[in-house]
Amino acid sequence: MQSTAIHDIVANITRTEAGKLTSVLTRVFGTHNLEMAEDVVQDVLIKALETWQEKGVPENPEAWLFRAAKNRAIDIIRSQRRKQTFAADINTLLESEYTATQTLEECFTDNEIRDDQLRMMFACCHPDVNRQGQIALILKTLSGFSVSQIARAFITTNDTIEKRLYRARQVFREKNIGFEIPSGDMLEERLDNILETIYLLFNEAHSASYHDSLVRIDLAADSINLCNLLANHPITGLPRTNALLALLYFHTARMLTRTDVDGNLVLMKDQDRSLWNWEMIHLGMYHLQRASTGNDVSRYHLEAAIAYEHCKAATYGDTDWEQILHFYNILMKLVPTPVVMLNRAIAIKELNGAADALKAIKEIPGIDYLQNYYLLHAILGELFTETGNTDSAKKHYEKALQLAVSDAEKRFIQRKLNI
Numbered sequence: 001m002q003s004t005a006i007h008d009i010v011a012n013i014t015r016t017e018a019g020k021l022t023s024v025l026t027r028v029f030g031t032h033n034l035e036m037a038e039d040v041v042q043d044v045l046i047k048a049l050e051t052w053q054e055k056g057v058p059e060n061p062e063a064w065l066f067r068a069a070k071n072r073a074i075d076i077i078r079s080q081r082r083k084q085t086f087a088a089d090i091n092t093l094l095e096s097e098y099t100a101t102q103t104l105e106e107c108f109t110d111n112e113i114r115d116d117q118l119r120m121m122f123a124c125c126h127p128d129v130n131r132q133g134q135i136a137l138i139l140k141t142l143s144g145f146s147v148s149q150i151a152r153a154f155i156t157t158n159d160t161i162e163k164r165l166y167r168a169r170q171v172f173r174e175k176n177i178g179f180e181i182p183s184g185d186m187l188e189e190r191l192d193n194i195l196e197t198i199y200l201l202f203n204e205a206h207s208a209s210y211h212d213s214l215v216r217i218d219l220a221a222d223s224i225n226l227c228n229l230l231a232n233h234p235i236t237g238l239p240r241t242n243a244l245l246a247l248l249y250f251h252t253a254r255m256l257t258r259t260d261v262d263g264n265l266v267l268m269k270d271q272d273r274s275l276w277n278w279e280m281i282h283l284g285m286y287h288l289q290r291a292s293t294g295n296d297v298s299r300y301h302l303e304a305a306i307a308y309e310h311c312k313a314a315t316y317g318d319t320d321w322e323q324i325l326h327f328y329n330i331l332m333k334l335v336p337t338p339v340v341m342l343n344r345a346i347a348i349k350e351l352n353g354a355a356d357a358l359k360a361i362k363e364i365p366g367i368d369y370l371q372n373y374y375l376l377h378a379i380l381g382e383l384f385t386e387t388g389n390t391d392s393a394k395k396h397y398e399k400a401l402q403l404a405v406s407d408a409e410k411r412f413i414q415r416k417l418n419i
Contacts, residue, residue, distance in 0.1 A: 003053055009061065010049045015218075017062055018045070018144035021069050023116040026141075028073055028094075028107055030087040031123055031177045034169055038141065040076070044068045070108050074101060087179065117142065117229055118236065119179045124168075125194045126177050133168035134197050135204075136161055143222040153219060154204065155405070181235060191236055195244050195300070198223050202248055206255065220252045231287065243291035243300035249284030250307035253277040265412040269316035281311045302331040321350040338370050342379065354386035374403040381416060 018041055025037035044065055058064045077086065077094050086094055093103045106112065124137040139145040145153070151161045171177065182190050205219030227245040230236040257271040288304050306327045313319040328344035341364040349357030361367065361380065370376040377400035384393035394417065401413040 006049065006052050006057060009057055010045060010052070013048075013061055013065065014045055015144045017065055019120075019142035020113050020117060021065065022141045023120040024107055024113050025069065025073060026120060026123070027112075027116045027179055028077075028087060028090070028104065030085070030091075031172045031179050033084075033086065034141070034172050036076070040069060040072050044072060066108060070104055074104055077104075088176075114229070114233075115181070116179075118181055118233055121194055121226065121229065122181060122190055123172070123177050123179055125190065125197050126171070126175075127190075127193060128171050128175055128177070129168045131197070131200065133164050133171075134193075135201055136164040137168045138197065138201065138226065139222070140165060142226065145218075153216075183235075187235065191230070191238070191241070194230065195227075195240065198226050198248075199244060199300070201226075202251070206251055217255065220248070220255060224248050224252060231290075237290075239291045239294050239296045240298040240300050241291075242287040243298055243304050246284040246286075246288035246291060247300055247304040247307055249280045249287065250304060250311050253280035253284065253311065259408055263408055265408040268310065273314070276311070284308065284311070297330075297334075299331060299335045302327050302334065306331075319350070321347050325351060336365075338364050338366050339373075341365075342370065342376060346379065349383065349386075354383040358383050358387065372403060374400050374405070374409065377403065378413060381413075385416075 021041045021044070022037050025040055026034055029036050047068060048061070048065060052058070052061075077100050078097075081095055081100075085091055090103055090107075094100045107116075120142055121138070124141060125134050129137065136150055139150050139153075140147070147158050147161050147165070151158045154161075181187070201219060202223035205216045205223060224245070227241065227248055230241045231245045253276050254268070254271065256277070257273075257275050258266055260266050284304070285308070288308060291301055291304065306324050309320050309324050309327075325344065325347040328340070328347055332340055332344055342361065345357045345360040345364075348360050358380075361376075361383075364370075367376075377396040381393045381397035381400060384390070384396060397413055397417050401410060401417065404410045404413055
């Protein structure tokens with residue numbers, strides 16, 4: 001097999017398995033030794049690349065990786081057990097050769113690895129770690145992203161991401177963050193923190209602000225994978241978890257149709273709905289149904305319901321804007337942010353026309369907060385165009401052009417200015 005093909009295999013397996021390996025090794029070493037766990041994963045992946053180039057890819061490369069990681073962990077425990085403290089709850093079990101080997105075997109079972117991924121998620125989203133650090137940690141430790149990939153995804157420098165990761169790991173070292181799935185009120189609070197982090201991560205994926213669409217799809221897939229871990233666990237599979245997962249599926253199902261083959265932005269009303277991922281839409285419907293138990297109504301329930309209304313409409317003209325506005329009215333009370341109110345104005349425009357939508361936007365409290373938000377000016381440009389105020393429309397389109405980041409956005413606004 002060619003060297004490039006083996007590089008591709010290792011790159012793919014890094015994305016799918018590195019998070020599992022880091023999680024189970026952090027379980028063994030303790031969160032204060034997170035960097036040790038990451039170093040072992042890196043060493044094992046380098047060893048895989050070297051060995052597979054020489055001897056060929058094994059029949060089960062994933063099993064090879066986990067066996068190599070387990071053996072490396074045993075070597076470290078043997079050499080460091082007298083001078084290093086590992087995970088507090090199993091540290092004594094690592095002191096003898098027999099119990100250490102037995103303990104490692106138990107830690108590397110499939111069920112334990114799944115639970116360790118959840119524990120890792122709770123650790124990454126600990127409230128002592130700031131939000132940017134949480135997202136960087138999740139992408140690095142659970143999703144197998146390299147520092148350069150994270151930097152590219154968030155349009156920043158490697159140095160910035162390294163600093164975020166350093167500060168987050170410092171919290172792990174100094175606070176000795178627990179590696180556990182909490183219970184009671186603490187579970188509710190920490191789960192909300194995790195869901196918000198996944199939501200923010202997905203917003204980065206869904207934003208049209210990145211030049212590399214592949215990175216956006218990867219971020220969306222990672223958001224779904226993380227949320228699936230939560231939704232499929234009996235403790236964390238709560239209604240709001242399923243509601244968020246439904247929302248992610250509905251949006252991701254339409255993501256690839258947001259641009260055409262030439263990379264130009266395609267509005268929802270012009271998208272080919274036959275190209276939407278209907279398997280994802282049905283998964284979204286399944287999780288939205290699971291979210292409907294109990295009395296819990298979160299922002300994720302309402303946003304998923306709005307997304308579902310778009311997905312179920314056979315054509316753009318069939319969209320039930322009255323129902324969408326109803327959901328936005330409730331959402332606005334629950335999450336009274338300028339962005340929610342701006343999106344609500346679009347539903348008002350579809351029902352009552354551009355003039356009413358402009359009035360609704362002018363009445364948004366804190367609208368000045370959105371003055372550097374590209375979509376505000378793009379929407380105002382369209383609304384002023386429809387009301388015949390071409391001067392105001394041009395002014396807002398020019399502002400939107402200044403604020404747009406992606407080439408697709410810029411070309412879209414430029415076409416509006418050229419009309």
